[in-house]
Amino acid sequence: MSRSFGTVRAVDDVSLEIQDGEFFTLLGPSGCGKTTLLRTIAGFADLSAGQIRFGQKRIDTLPPHRRNTGMVFQNYAIFPNLTVGGNVAYGLKARSVPEVQIKERVARVLRLVHLDTYGDRWPHQLSGGQLQRVAIARCLVIEPEVLLLDEPLSNLDAKLRVEMRAEIRELQQQLKITAIYVTHDQEEALAMSDRIAVMRAGKLEQVARPQDIYRAPATPFVAEFMGTTNLLRGTVAGRAGEALRIRVGQQEFCAAGKAGEGESVSFSLRPETIRLLGPGETPPTGWGAFEARLGSVEFLGAITRIELQIGNDTMLRVASLDVLPDELKARGRIAAAYDPRRITVFRG
Ligand SMILES: Nc1ncnc2c1ncn2[C@@H]1O[C@H](COP(=O)(O)OP(=O)(O)O)[C@@H](O)[C@H]1O
Ligand SMILES: [Mg+2]
Structure with missing residues (x-):
């Protein structure tokens, strides 16, 4: 797939296959096209060329709400005028799920993200880490086929970032959900991923397991971007x-x-x-x-x-x-x- 903005080739002829249940990370410096690639999968940006498929099903022709993806953003994007429970229930209400089921599914997913007792709280009463957990819960509750996360931890302080990355990884493993994770943080990518795609100027430099990216970088760019060398x-x-x-x-x-x-x-x-x-x-x-x-x-x-x-x-x-x-x-x-x-x- 490719996606251009005028003369800027934000994503430039990229081919990728991600496995079911894989934690796959797009890693690269600012402006290399990570967000654009993620947004084309979610359907918030159109393709200039190419196709996106989930299994055999082509999805790039579908509107965003019919693609069955959940997206978590850097700035949480929580509704301030709804409680924690209200935020998590939002996607289910929009899909006209019966009230009894909503209650049960919201409670279950709040348990998953360790916010069992927070359902009646308001967003302004929560810390950054808790808000990001609500954002993740809100995605998980609709049981998406693919979870998309765009630098979800970059607004958190260093210590919390380290805790939350382990938590997200654990959750992904527990649910066996396919996750595509965007970050510019090399350590985060190494710690969380099954595989990493290192991007540079809209292209893929290398796609490999963390240990191979680090120990056997395919290009000088990957060697230098991945840690210090x-x-x-x-x-x-x-x-x-x-x-x-x-x-x-x-x-x-x-x-x-x-x-x-x-x-x-x-x-x-x-x-x-x-x-x-x-x-x-x-x-x-x-x-x-x-x-x-x-x-x-x-x-x-x-x-x-x-x-x-x-x-x-x-x-x-x-x-x-x-x-x-x-x-x-x-x-x-x-x-x-x-x-x-x-x-x-x-x-x-
Ligand atoms: N809506 C847009 N209009 C014009 N240019 C854009 C738009 N979105 C992204 N770009 C450009 O596409 C390139 C990739 O951006 P982006 O996907 O946001 O990179 P990253 O997430 O890796 O920082 C950049 O050069 C950026 O300026
Ligand atoms: Mg970005």
């Missing part, structure tokens, strides 16, 4: 057994990958995969090692962020558990090691 550029100098030897300035790195001698490549090496070696310590078998000058050191409690200068113009970021800045500064030159299998090489 060292993205280095070098020239293939030859092979060392199975590994490539890649020259970066005066330094050589070993990396698992395929490329020809003399080829210019870039590669990603995650800060947390680099291990500092103590004085006299040798690297594990099969690992590469290098020496570096200590750059800046940032002590963050659980981890310490370190910059290592190798050669004149290459800086490597390292994230190390359980190391104190003073210990490092006393050493002068630092030795470090890495596993060549944890390097991802990109050709071209």
Whole structure:
């Protein structure tokens, strides 16, 4: 499917298949087309080209209320003049469900989102997290085929966001509902999803499981967008057994990958995969090692962020558990090691 606004290709020739019961996340920077893609599924935006199907049934030709989707928004979109129960019952009333059934279904779904005793409260009496639970309950009560969530947690503070993401995931698993979740938060995507689609400028960069997106990024963009990494550029100098030897300035790195001698490549090496070696310590078998000058050191409690200068113009970021800045500064030159299998090489 595609969707353009004038000359802007908001969603640009995207093909996706999402499994029944899957928690599928659209992840990407602001403006990459996530909301537009979600809105075309809900029917709030038309397609410029393509089709959307639920199973065998084509749904992009149906009006929004006949698609059987529920959508949760960032700003909750709760009716302030209705109670919590009234908000949740709204969609059922609109579908002329009998009153007795409404009562029962509202009570059941309020239990699901842990708001059993809140049915008579007014929205202004609720916290942000509770309001978002009402919004989710209001969608779930109509038993949608697909639950669509557009950055539902971004108005909440950091701690609550972490709690709520676990809660939403648990609910989705319990109900076995198909969920399409939009976020620009990498950690949220990793924590919640069965699969992630990383988007960039209306196109899909990679669709894969969280661990594969993180450990085997398909492009330099995915490597950099997904967490923090060292993205280095070098020239293939030859092979060392199975590994490539890649020259970066005066330094050589070993990396698992395929490329020809003399080829210019870039590669990603995650800060947390680099291990500092103590004085006299040798690297594990099969690992590469290098020496570096200590750059800046940032002590963050659980981890310490370190910059290592190798050669004149290459800086490597390292994230190390359980190391104190003073210990490092006393050493002068630092030795470090890495596993060549944890390097991802990109050709071209
Ligand atoms: N109603 C609209 N009219 C014109 N341009 C739009 C409209 N909605 C979105 N866009 C444009 O489409 C692109 C994708 O937007 P959007 O889907 O909101 O991205 P995201 O949700 O990833 O931040 C952006 O360039 C945005 O400016
Ligand atoms: Mg958006």
